[in-house]
Amino acid sequence: MVTTAQITEEVSYLEAISQALDEEMARDERVFLMGEDIGTYGGAFKITEGFLQKYGEWRVLDTPLAESGFVGAAIGAAMMGLRPVVEMQFADFISCAFDQITEVAAKNHYRWGAAVPMVIRAPFGGGVHGGPFHSECPEGWFFHSPGLKLVAPSTPYDAKGLLKAAIRDPNPVIYFEHKFLYRRIKSALPKEDFIVPLGKADVKRVGNDISVITYGAMVHLALDAAQALTKEGIDLEVVDLRTLIPLDKETIYSSVRKTSKVILLHEDNKTGGIGAEIAALLAEDCFDCLDGPIVRIAPPDTPVPFSPPLEEFFLPKASDIVSAARKLAAY
Amino acid sequence: MVTTAQITEEVSYLEAISQALDEEMARDERVFLMGEDIGTYGGAFKITEGFLQKYGEWRVLDTPLAESGFVGAAIGAAMMGLRPVVEMQFADFISCAFDQITEVAAKNHYRWGAAVPMVIRAPFGGGVHGGPFHSECPEGWFFHSPGLKLVAPSTPYDAKGLLKAAIRDPNPVIYFEHKFLYRRIKSALPKEDFIVPLGKADVKRVGNDISVITYGAMVHLALDAAQALTKEGIDLEVVDLRTLIPLDKETIYSSVRKTSKVILLHEDNKTGGIGAEIAALLAEDCFDCLDGPIVRIAPPDTPVPFSPPLEEFFLPKASDIVSAARKLAAY
Amino acid sequence: MDVAAIAKEIKREDMLQMYHYLRLTRALEDRVTALYRQGRIVGGVYTSHGMEAIAVGYASALERDDVIAPYHRDMGAFLIRGFTTGEILAQYLGKRTGPTKGKDGNVHMGDLRRGVFGFVSHLADNLPVAAGAALAFKMRGESRVVFTGTGDGGSSRGDFHEAMNFAAVRKLPVVFFCNNNQYAYSTPLRLQMAIPNVVDRAKAYGIPGEIVDGNDVAAVYLAAKRAIAIAREGKGPTFLEFKTMRMHGHSEHDPAKYVPRELLEDWKKKDPILKAERLLGELGYGEESYFQRVAERVKSEVEAGVEFAEQSPLPEGPEMLEGVFADGADSY
């Protein structure tokens, strides 16, 4: 994936996000940050640590506790030519700004032609024992809200490149960054400026038997399962969507045309999740090339429970993929 | 569908809703109404006309213009033993109460065991030249929010029976009533008390060739298309979901097992709509009985446009169903 | 306020221009209402009838590169920003030549190039957005101001609170107003709030507030000027409560039987056009014959608009697919 000669030392997913923000702020003075505790404190996850000192309190704006208010303000600032990047302290609190996002930001350009170039960063996902209000995957709601672009990186490289692309995009983009990955994965990044274009999925592992289509933290689960299955001679292809809207149908379809079998994997609740849409697309557009049922692996339709055994049961596991793959392979 | 001997005169969809509210309020003094302009004015659509006089201003509560506030208040009242029925003036404004609905009402019982028996009435849907903010179909968002039940009747009988069932249910229920149907369809209703149980779909037309699975105003479109197709010898079965959550998989599956071909039809935007979920369920659970691609008919991913030719283009048409059915029949 | 003071503080041409826009607003909206009664309008119609002085007054007080995030009875603001009667009527008829090309209807129009934000139905949603525009001006050190508002009804919404508070904390150059026309649809003030004046809400944010006669275009203009000056000097937001009365139904389909007739009779005497004419007379700027000439001028402006709108084409169905995403971003 990294094709350049100049490589930095290993950078975590969290640092990659931080770098992207820093570089975009340095590159473009229109870029500024808003959110709760992002200034003095450097953000709940310390992504903007040191930014206040570097960019001052008008480009690193600590807001009152009012998600609808500051998302709305970002919309206005965006229309006036700025490039706001708003932080939700946890993705879960995005529900408080839902109306501004879906009714104002998403519909503005369609209704009266004014673009809203802004990014909402939403630290999402479970596995950190955050319970029902600090573990949510809210992407499904916004997947069904025309006018928004949605991004969900799984690696430091994608995290950095997609955030830069999101900031440069003239549309409202929600950037789902997975809390579980923040400090758990690292990789070396190119030294020079790069972006990962919105709308392009990435085949994280090439394989011939079954396509696992996924995004976010689940990509790593799929790779683990793929690894485990090699000894059984089952060869998984792992497609990382990276961008959820616009969806890269081409990459999805060409993978499925090759393998003829599909597992859709996500961490968001099953019913009405993004897997449903991909299943529907495949069942309509690739019906003839399917050699088995389209399998979804996703949590049940409940809030994210708190206690470790409950959360573990809730979240998809590599073993779920392994057994689904075995069944599909035998189909 | 109506199996009783005692039949009233013809009642419109709107009157059926009104009757359900009236009868439930008379039957159970815990039932009360909240919303904007539902009292003196009788509601934007006049559904509660005369209720203020009959039940007084504490059971027909005109609220300040504050959807989050009064939905939250309904939650509290419900927990204290009342049975609030809240009216959104238009379903579109439900975005303002999104946080209370998804984070408080939906998760309350799961998190700490307190039931929230309340109903939110949401007049939804297009075809009335309401434009982007008075035509929305917001059910897709809530379809992906565990803890809510969702209902969307297509006939006066279902409208009345489902609303009564919703009011008697111990969970938060969003009742999507289609504005386009209010005064356009009528039928005779049983005189005695009846409910339509939540969670049961209804086959509105029995057919052998293709299952059209739909709900709300689109049911009538499907019936029109079915009618048109009889002369071509294509026999549509029209399944009216009626309840969106919990979904009646049994009825869906048994219809599709019979016909082997499916059209999923809805008025909500295509991507991430309820059709996607049903396609995914079928592609997993009924894969072997499918004799053709699963076809979705739904509006493109845009807001609902205002001007008549634009809105007409946006909305599904009977002719879309006819041509999709022809193709599927020939498959 | 006495006439001499007004003569000193408002230029003659500004007074006359405001009178022109009062008449133009009235004529345009009356024509829209007539078209509505004939069934020729697509969708609903919300007018500023009897409240025209508010938008005309505040929009006249702004500079050209200030921004307006209007509320739903601010027709005068569109006219002053150069939306033609033709464009506006095309909007009501769902024509391609309307500012939203048929994508949206009635007062849901906006244009970044003319510094007017599209109105969002969800009341008070545009208040945080307006605060954000003001934030941009402040961050860039521009001396521009944003003017925005909502109705008495809209002041109950959370976004009102969040916007006012944020603007106050950051001393943003934005002026908030409330068109207090006594009703939110059918809901009287007593069921909306337990305070005598909407301006009491300003105290929650530590920003100055003022009650203004919303039917007096000169008073609106001067109050707006003061608030705008405060904002432009970097001293932060002001809240203006314009007292007025909704003289028509909530929208044109609503006979508003819930409004006591006497109340309407009372307020009819305070009609903003009558008031303005009285003032113009006292100022010696014009009398009956002048008013007649203006009436004729605006009438022909409106009729030209009707002709334009009626002759304009409807959009073609597939145009509805365009514009969900932007390719690039203009700004104002």
Add this chain to the structure above:
Amino acid sequence: MDVAAIAKEIKREDMLQMYHYLRLTRALEDRVTALYRQGRIVGGVYTSHGMEAIAVGYASALERDDVIAPYHRDMGAFLIRGFTTGEILAQYLGKRTGPTKGKDGNVHMGDLRRGVFGFVSHLADNLPVAAGAALAFKMRGESRVVFTGTGDGGSSRGDFHEAMNFAAVRKLPVVFFCNNNQYAYSTPLRLQMAIPNVVDRAKAYGIPGEIVDGNDVAAVYLAAKRAIAIAREGKGPTFLEFKTMRMHGHSEHDPAKYVPRELLEDWKKKDPILKAERLLGELGYGEESYFQRVAERVKSEVEAGVEFAEQSPLPEGPEMLEGVFADGADSY
């Protein structure tokens, strides 16, 4: 307030019981913090350290069938409503014996049978819910009252506004409080609001407001009593601002370097337990040896809780599937 007046207005046994709960809250939370440092707590820990007098004071002022919709630093309220130290510690350890059976963590517990609403993370979300409970009481003609609140931070949210306004319009029997502990996470008051006191927000709703020393349990109790009485008499909501200081970090992982040390030193002298002991001494209700006995009693109560919690089983994975929907509805 002088000691004689307090002696008259607060019963001895109530004073002593409040002291007990202050100590119990402190001991329990200190123990939770210690467990957190040992890595034995699941998830985050938010304490009321140094602010215990607020929940202890108001919860003591309520009658048994009044309802509490607590904010996230109201441990005393749970204890007073009969949540045992064992249950609470089980909650922190994610055990099946906690009030949420492991479904949720830390202060996110509630129990309808004990009249305590589950806390919702989304700050201020419970304020409209509390107003709705009060609405139910008013509609049924019951003389019950709801007590709810939020932090200084939470007062910026729209739901705060919508709840207070609705409660004021309908004169609902609810008391709103603000725990003003000077910070919302790291954000100082000056970046949250442009008013000197959070109580100024009450003016926007036309409801009475009062500033109360939040570290003085007697003051909290008496102010709560007054507000509760007003509510019970049908005279509507009151807003109480409890001035206090967050003495720990936002949560136990936060060293709170952004808080000036002197500020903490100052407030340490105003510790609510110290204050209460001084008062008890002045009232002649108790002195050092009594305080020691209470300290020992609560310590053993906490240790019994630790033992219970640690010996309790974790839930089994599939239990997470239960309870999304209710089969029937209890109410309180």
